[in-house]
Amino acid sequence: MAAFPGAQLPQTSVKAPPFIRIEHVTKRFGTFTAVSDVTLEIQKGEIFSLLGGSGCGKTTLLRVLAGFEAPTEGRVFIDGQDMTDLPPYERPVNMMFQSYALFPHMTVEKNVAYGLKHEDMTGAQRAERVREMLDLVQLTEFAQRKPHQISGGQRQRVALARALAKQPKLLLLDEPLAALDKKLREHTQFELMEIQEKTGTTFIVVTHDQEEAMTLSSRLAVMDKGRIMQIGTATDVYEYPNSRFVAGFIGSINFFEATVRTTGAETAEVEVPDLGGNVTARAIPGLAPGQPITLAVRPEKVHLARKRHDLPNTFPGTVQSLAYFGKDSLYRIVLPSGHVMLVNSVNARRAGEHERVADWEDAVFLSFDPAAAILLKD
Template identity: 80%
Template sequence: MTSTAPGQAATAAPARTSPPFVTVEQVTKRFGDFTAVDDVSFEIQKGEIFSLLGGSGCGKTTLLRVLAGFEEPTKGRVLIDGQDMAGVPAYDRPVNMMFQSYALFPHMTVEKNVGYGLKHESMTAAQRRDRVREMLDLVQLTEFAHRKPHQISGGQRQRVALARALARAPKLLLLDEPLAALDKKLREHTQFELMAIQERTGVTFVVVTHDQEEAMTLSSRLAVMDKGRIMQIGSSTDVYEFPKNRFVAGFIGSINQFDARIVSIGGDVARVLVPDLGGEVDAAAIPGLVPGQEVNLAVRPEKIAISRRRPDTDDSAQGRVESLAYFGKDSLYRVRLHSGAIVLVNSVNDRRAGEHARVADWEDEVWLSFEPASAILLTE
């Protein structure tokens, strides 16, 4: 069974032939006894869209504020374009920030909102007008220049905020939940607009988001955070297909996880005993495994084949469809195995035939199977 991750990296990460554009080096930020960011280190190349992804309270926004200069790290340092930012105030950094609320001035026109940050720049009035016009053209809002924020849509207000943030030509643009206020369809559309604008300007973006699909669609690379620490950094494909630990596997997308034990190892395949699946199965081996070792076996719902007929493999499990959800393009099955374990299975509805498009229905006895390469073995 073949499948792809729900999103792909927006662009390939820039080749690492030059020094990193942003370096975060062992940064910790404490508020009293609470550690919001805990010994975090990473690098960002020039021209990347780099996302900080995590749930509420994981430290991603605090880390963004440290980059912006709104917070000083308790320890560690930040370098931007080779310059140590220690003691450099926010207004002197080559950085601008686009806030979640957009923070547009309601009494100003779109044009004046975009030009607001240029008031104190060493520019002539004509240069400021040209720059504002250039930004409005960039975000395709020239015809709305004289409207007030309440006279345009949510997606257009988002683009006004982006144009204002880019007007001062920052080297680094920080975006705090930039699409959170938009509905699902508009958010999906705006993701591609953001990528196109970033590609045209070449500005390095750092995006904070709790939305997994948004991070996976936008980012050349993303960092998954939990409790102030970075759990994994990689491309969307790396993080989705090759999670390093149970937290990342469970946080990114849906996944089935089972307690397991290594029985034997032969080449690149490990034989694994999985009580919930009723016996032994093959899985792709990872370095360092030894027979008898306790591990976690994880399989994405879309990697599991479901059928009313027993497949031509001994590595299969039988169960009954306890419930299902029909989403149009696909269906999600909750299958209770004979062991009592619940397994989530996602199957594409590739035929237009009403209920007959589904491979199984409520209370059907079904068989589940997956390819060894689709099974993820986790030791952390």
């Protein structure tokens, strides 16, 4: 069978030695294991995100890196130096907290300067560093204001300037944008990326927000129950999830129980009862005929039409309901088996200029490319 785009898993090779190396780190609190045997390498200059739900262990791992928690087992290295037993103040690390922790009685300028008071610097050097940081975050004109006199996004930038003023090798950010509204959060993500690029500081971001992690990160790690489930770029993790958990955690997805019928070097054919037929999908290693497996398809990868077209993996259905979100619409399609499939359709034209792709109770056909069909063994 001819090859199709995406037939091969993405391959990456990193030649530089890791800037941060976490070796078999476990952290227990009594009988509870918050972090379980985590091994991780992060390169210098990366924005690396730890992504997961509440209680997955991401913040505990961040605190181990900062030195606020000692690992029960394992070692932590930063820039080739073993930091495991060093206290926070002896590590080349700074941390920006979710609450920002600004001093309300101090001006913006004094908040940024606070962390430099014990540095071996002259007053002129300290003032110059503060000026550089305020220029970096574009807050020079607000230097004499107090935190309550500036916006939430500006307070976030003050906290970032204060954290960067000591020129740490590593900056840890714990849910840095959680307090901002959606539009401001989206705007600030790009500001953070620009600031990181200018300074070259390695950022590790803890977040539960999937879109935030995918936007910010050069790479990300998905965590669950103290373990790292997958590490990769946003594209790797979204398009090539290694488990049902990761596929379901990152974005919306449709799952179907299936059975392998045939398998080749690039594609496999699986039987999917809920779809009422066979599906051609991108093959993964280790498949065997008769093997039970999960088929996953992202809603935006599904083509929706009123008429049947000569496309692969085409199945009939009926529109049960739909929701209009402006830029796209979400359709809930009932298959003949009774299974409901989600389909996203982009609203490329202004409403009223064209007929909707489908309407309530319309008979439709769903199709998706073999490259969009994800097979999951776990």
